[in-house]
Amino acid sequence: MSQDARAARSATPYWWEAAPPAALPQTPVPAKVDVVVVGAGFAGLSAALVLARAGRSVAVFDAMRPGEGASSRNGGITSGNIRPSFAAISKRFGEKVALGIEAEGKTAREFLRAFIADEGLECDYQPVGNFKGALGYDQYDTMARAAETLSKRLGIEAYAVPHAEQTGYIGTDFYRGGTVRKDIGGLHPGKFHAEMLRVALAAGVDVHGETRVSGISRDGTGFRVATARGEIAARQVLVCTNGYTDRATPYLQRRLIPVRSRIIATDDLPADVMDRLMPRRMMMGENRQLGFYYRPSPDGRKILLGGRDASRRGDPLEPTLRLRAGLAQLFPELENVTLSHSWFGNVAMNRDMLPRLFEHDGIRYASGFCGSGVVWAPWVGSRAAHRLLGAEAGHSAFASRAPAAVPLYRGDPWFVPAIIKGYALQDHLAFRRARR
Ligand SMILES: Cc1cc2nc3c(=O)[nH]c(=O)nc-3n(C[C@H](O)[C@H](O)[C@H](O)COP(=O)(O)OP(=O)(O)OC[C@H]3O[C@@H](n4cnc5c(N)ncnc54)[C@H](O)[C@@H]3O)c2cc1C
Numbered sequence: 001m002s003q004d005a006r007a008a009r010s011a012t013p014y015w016w017e018a019a020p021p022a023a024l025p026q027t028p029v030p031a032k033v034d035v036v037v038v039g040a041g042f043a044g045l046s047a048a049l050v051l052a053r054a055g056r057s058v059a060v061f062d063a064m065r066p067g068e069g070a071s072s073r074n075g076g077i078t079s080g081n082i083r084p085s086f087a088a089i090s091k092r093f094g095e096k097v098a099l100g101i102e103a104e105g106k107t108a109r110e111f112l113r114a115f116i117a118d119e120g121l122e123c124d125y126q127p128v129g130n131f132k133g134a135l136g137y138d139q140y141d142t143m144a145r146a147a148e149t150l151s152k153r154l155g156i157e158a159y160a161v162p163h164a165e166q167t168g169y170i171g172t173d174f175y176r177g178g179t180v181r182k183d184i185g186g187l188h189p190g191k192f193h194a195e196m197l198r199v200a201l202a203a204g205v206d207v208h209g210e211t212r213v214s215g216i217s218r219d220g221t222g223f224r225v226a227t228a229r230g231e232i233a234a235r236q237v238l239v240c241t242n243g244y245t246d247r248a249t250p251y252l253q254r255r256l257i258p259v260r261s262r263i264i265a266t267d268d269l270p271a272d273v274m275d276r277l278m279p280r281r282m283m284m285g286e287n288r289q290l291g292f293y294y295r296p297s298p299d300g301r302k303i304l305l306g307g308r309d310a311s312r313r314g315d316p317l318e319p320t321l322r323l324r325a326g327l328a329q330l331f332p333e334l335e336n337v338t339l340s341h342s343w344f345g346n347v348a349m350n351r352d353m354l355p356r357l358f359e360h361d362g363i364r365y366a367s368g369f370c371g372s373g374v375v376w377a378p379w380v381g382s383r384a385a386h387r388l389l390g391a392e393a394g395h396s397a398f399a400s401r402a403p404a405a406v407p408l409y410r411g412d413p414w415f416v417p418a419i420i421k422g423y424a425l426q427d428h429l430a431f432r433r434a435r436r
Contacts, residue, residue: 004317006324008342011315013073014265014297014304019190021065021072022197024209029230033057033206035388036225036234038213038249040066042373043366044240045196045205046381047388052203054389059234060205061227063212067193069244070373073345075263075293075306076189077283078112079130080105080375083353085287086146097397101354102154104397108379109183115378116187119199123192124298130184130283131161133175136434139287140177147179157182170284171277172330176434186283188298189374196378213248216363223363236388240381242367243346247411251360254405256368257413258346259420262309264323265341266334268301277303277331288430289423292326302340303327309344310420312413319344347371350403357384357399364388368403 035051037044040062048058062068082089082101089098116125134140144160151158161169163177170178201207208229215226222235239249243258269277274296278284283295294305305327309319320342328335350356350368355376357366366384369376380398387394 005338007317007320008264008339010341011343012341013190013343013345014263014302014341015072015076015188015190018188019072019194021068022194022209023065024207026210026229027206027208029208029211029227029232030057030059030206032233033059034234035059035236035238036061036213036223036232037238037240038225039069039240039242039244040197040207040209041069041071041240041242042193042196042377043242043381043384044238045193045200046378047238047240047366047385048205048207049196049200049203050382050385051388052200052205054385056389058205059232060200060207061211061213061225062207062209063244063246065209066197066207067190070242070345070347071193071377072190073263073343074189074261074374075295075304076187076192076374077130077285077293077295078109078185078187078374079283079285079372080109080112080184080379081372082355083370083372086149087142099153100397102150102156105375106154106156106183108375111379111382112375116192119195121192121195121199123195124188125185125192126187126281126298127183127185128280128282129180129182130285131169131178131180133170133178133284133286135176135287135431137176139434143179143287144177147181169280169282171279174330175286180282184283186295186298187374215248218362236364237362238364238366238384238388240366240377240384242369242373242377243348245348245367249363249365250411251363251402252365252367253411254409255403256348256350257406257409257416259349259413259416260309260311260319260344261306261347261371262319262323262342262344263304263306264320264327264339265297265304266302266327267338267340269303269337273333274300288427290420290427292323292330294327294330303331303334308420308423310417312417315344347373351406352403354403355380355398356403357387357396358402360402365402
């Protein structure tokens with residue numbers, strides 16, 4: 001561990017204190033199943049559960065312990081948004097498409113809420129709302145208009161908070177007002193994943209952790225799937241590997257760029273500080289290319305703040321310091337706060353930043369959540385399963401062609417740090433313009 005007082009004491013996710021990923025017993029790999037699912041994160045488990053309950057035999061394989069990918073490392077913010085803004089999607093595809101995606105987000109958030117309630121999942125789900133800060137008054141006006149459209153057209157409880165009323169939501173003067181979405185909240189991702197795994201196992205899903213899939217080949221009308229612990233035949237295959245996609249699925253690998261996202265957690269803060277900085281204990285975010293996302297821990301004692309991490313190897317100190325600086329810019333009184341945790345995980349970016357559900361050469365894929373998969377991954381995973389079952393319920397705005405391949409890319413994202421630096425420069429210039 002680093003001796004630097006500004007570093008965090010632990011490099012493992014804060015969530016793993018209460019819910020470490022489980023090492024499952026290594027049971028024999030069956031000779032044959034109806035469906036093989038690759039990846040045991042939110043998407044893979046959600047799909048497997050639907051399939052098992054529909055009477056299919058399902059084997060799920062994960063190269064790591066189930067959940068050890070992004071699903072137990074994320075911020076737990078149940079956003080169900082997509083990266084391009086409502087205004088950007090409307091401009092590019094028209095307002096009808098933009099509203100269609102927002103409507104699916106609304107359905108997907110409701111699906112998540114009902115899933116947690118109906119299955120009795122203990123995961124600290126808190127539908128507390130989300131505040132998004134505006135960097136300048138022009139941005140505030142655009143965001144306020146988008147909130148009004150969502151409220152009027154889709155009945156989403158969304159409203160603008162002017163600068164003068166901001167401290168009722170967040171104890172900072174950094175923003176120039178913001179918007180609130182009452183339909184967004186938070187959960188404990190480690191507990192949520194552990195609970196999904198419990199329910200999937202109880203439904204008869206055969207989950208094989210620490211068993212990498214190394215290749216998938218056609219075999220008559222079905223497939224042969226090679227794994228680290230033997231081969232298995234399957235009628236259908238669903239790939240849910242998102243930011244951890246590797247050369248076992250080269251078609252997907254060429255279409256998704258893994259990018260690190262990192263979160264820091266403060267040590268416990270006094271209750272009066274939390275009351276001042278996060279009076280409503282809402283989830284928080286902002287409108288920049290490399291915007292921070294942040295939230296109180298479920299017990300309301302810590303602040304967790306996340307953002308992009310431009311490093312590619314090891315666990316360097318620099319990205320932790322960058323997040324620290326972001327935290328101090330928002331909350332100057334936290335400049336010397338001590339950090340309990342700093343960890344990272346991979347998100348998966350595709351070229352148009354829209355999640356995808358598609359088929360290629362008979363293999364189905366559900367991936368590309370672009371850093372927003374707590375709502376989308378369980379939802380898109382379940383839609384993928386319904387499509388495998390041939391059911392109407394598989395309809396989704398994200399069911400379409402595969403995302404475009406990234407030219408010349410074969411799985412080594414050496415260019416990501418340069419792209420992140422470019423975005424940081426754009427953010428810097430946009431911020432200066434916004435504050436002129
Ligand atoms: C730090 C961080 C913060 C985030 N914060 C938020 C947030 O606040 N809100 C939000 O909505 N989203 C957030 N996200 C995104 C969200 O976590 C992901 O979109 C979501 O977890 C993706 O789920 P998944 O099942 O598709 O993939 P994952 O959970 O990443 O699972 C993919 C699995 O595939 C396995 N795998 C890969 N290749 C193979 C192979 N060949 N054989 C077998 N297994 C394989 C991996 O081991 C991995 O476990 C965050 C992500 C990160 C990393």
